[in-house]
Structures are given as C-alpha cells and as structure tokens.
Amino acid sequence: MKALFVNGSPRENWTTAQMLEKAMQGAADAGAEVEMVHLYDDAFKGCVSCFACKVKNSKTNGLCAYRDALTPILEKALAADVLVIGSPIYFSHPTGPVRSFMERLMFPVLTYNAKVDPETGAVKSTILDRKIACGMIYTMGCPEEMIAYCHYPEMFAETDKFLNMLFGYGETVYTHNAYQFDDYSKYDVADYVEPFRAKYREEQYPKDLESAYELGQRLVQKAKEE
Ligand SMILES: Cc1cc2nc3c(=O)[nH]c(=O)nc-3n(C[C@H](O)[C@H](O)[C@H](O)COP(=O)(O)O)c2cc1C
Numbered sequence: 001m002k003a004l005f006v007n008g009s010p011r012e013n014w015t016t017a018q019m020l021e022k023a024m025q026g027a028a029d030a031g032a033e034v035e036m037v038h039l040y041d042d043a044f045k046g047c048v049s050c051f052a053c054k055v056k057n058s059k060t061n062g063l064c065a066y067r068d069a070l071t072p073i074l075e076k077a078l079a080a081d082v083l084v085i086g087s088p089i090y091f092s093h094p095t096g097p098v099r100s101f102m103e104r105l106m107f108p109v110l111t112y113n114a115k116v117d118p119e120t121g122a123v124k125s126t127i128l129d130r131k132i133a134c135g136m137i138y139t140m141g142c143p144e145e146m147i148a149y150c151h152y153p154e155m156f157a158e159t160d161k162f163l164n165m166l167f168g169y170g171e172t173v174y175t176h177n178a179y180q181f182d183d184y185s186k187y188d189v190a191d192y193v194e195p196f197r198a199k200y201r202e203e204q205y206p207k208d209l210e211s212a213y214e215l216g217q218r219l220v221q222k223a224k225e226e
Pocket residue numbers: 009010011014015016017087088089090091092093139140141142178179180
C-alpha cells in the first residue's frame with residue numbers, strides 16, 4: 001500500500017507542508033508506505049495539448065507522453081494507492097505547479113470514448129482499471145466568512161468531481177486564516193490581522209491538523225477496501 005503526498009507550496013515547512021505531514025502520519029499509522037514530493041523542486045510544464053494520450057491505440061497507459069522533470073512524479077502518483085495533493089490558494093485557485101501537475105495527471109487517464117455500463121448505466125470516463133483514493137488539502141489566508149463569498153466550496157467540489165470520475169475517489173480538507181509570516185511587525189499589514197490569526201492558530205489549527213491526520217487514515221482505509 002503506497003501513499004504519495006504532493007506539496008504544491010513553494011515553502012517546504014509552512015502550513016501546506018504541515019497539513020501534508022499530518023496526513024502522511026495518519027496514512028503511515030494506518031499501514032501505508034509513505035512519501036512526500038515537493039513540486040517546486042523541479043521545473044516542468046502543464047499539459048502541452050499534444051493529444052498523444054488520445055491517439056487511437058495509444059500506449060501511454062495513463063502516463064503523460066510529454067517527458068520532463070514531472071514524469072517521475074506522475075509515475076509515482078499513478079502507481080500509488082493513495083494520493084494527497086496539498087496546495088495554498090493563490091487568487092482563489094491552487095498554485096500554478098499544482099494546476100500543471102493535475103492537468104498532466106488527469107488528462108491522460110480521461111478518455112474521450114467513455115463507455116456506458118449496460119446494466120447500471122454508469123459512465124466510465126477513465127482508462128484506469130484500478131482506483132486511487134485521492135485527497136486535496138487546501139490552505140489559505142482568508143477567514144471563514146470569505147470562503148463561501150469567494151466560491152471556494154464550488155471550486156473544491158469541482159476538483160473532487162474529477163478525482164472521483166478519474167480515480168474513483170476524491171475528497172477535500174482545508175485550513176484557513178493561515179499564518180503567512182513569522183514576524184508580522186516587519187510587514188505592511190493591518191494591525192488586527194496577526195492577533196486574529198494567532199487566535200485561530202491556537203484554537204482551530206490543531207483541529208485542522210487532526211482533520212488532515214484523519215484524512216490520511218481514511219484514504220488508506222478506503223484503498224484497503226478496494
Ligand atoms: C500569490 C499569493 C496569492 C494568494 N491568494 C490568496 C487567495 O486568493 N485567497 C486566500 O485565502 N489566500 C491567498 N493567499 C494566502 C495563501 O493561500 C496562504 O498564506 C497559504 O496558507 C500559504 O501556504 P504555505 O504557508 O504553505 O506556503 C495568497 C498568497 C500568495 C503568496
């Protein structure tokens with residue numbers, strides 16, 4: 001049972017990485033062999049629209065045909081039983097490298113020749129014959145009341161929908177009000193921000209870390225049931 005954790009933050013030990021570490025602990029405690037990769041360690045492209053994965057009798061088998069530094073990470077993700085992708089929210093979306101990673105992970109397993117199961121009517125839009133239990137972890141600076149206002153739940157649900165469709169399972173955990181700097185006095189930020197975040201960090205962040213831990217455990221359990 002292999003579980004891969006993908007850090008889509010440029011920072012390797014801040015909130016996104018901390019949430020991923022907790023999820024990784026949860027997965028390890030549930031019996032998985034765990035590994036973390038940091039997307040910002042390498043330079044790579046998003047989907048280049050070559051359509052090699054859509055050519056008739058394509059031999060790509062779900063692995064993006066475009067070769068660059070992302071290829072080994074895509075190989076690991078496709079071989080995993082559990083995949084957790086962590087991303088900060090940048091301008092209401094996952095970071096650029098996460099978007100690029102997900103385009104190249106998802107497009108080659110998406111078929112344009114979906115099959116309908118004659119008995120159940122279910123549409124199979126993936127070329128994969130196995131499932132990968134997927135989880136998204138998002139971190140963001142905004143407070144709770146901004147989350148709905150910015151339509152983040154819709155964005156989360158849309159990604160979960162694709163993960164479900166292509167890999168068989170997808171769910172989301174998030175934390176907000178994230179600390180952005182160690183020392184707020186050095187930055188040009190309104191005075192009320194740091195105390196507000198300090199309160200959240202003390203009262204709610206430990207619970208969010210626990211949710212990440214439980215996500216790791218739950219996804220391994222899910223993968224074991226397959
Ligand atoms: C370029 C940039 C854009 C950001 N845009 C948003 C945003 O749209 N909404 C939000 O809630 N936080 C936003 N943030 C805050 C980050 O999402 C937040 O600090 C996150 O937890 C950073 O993750 P890290 O600490 O793991 O690097 C932005 C930060 C940066 C650097």
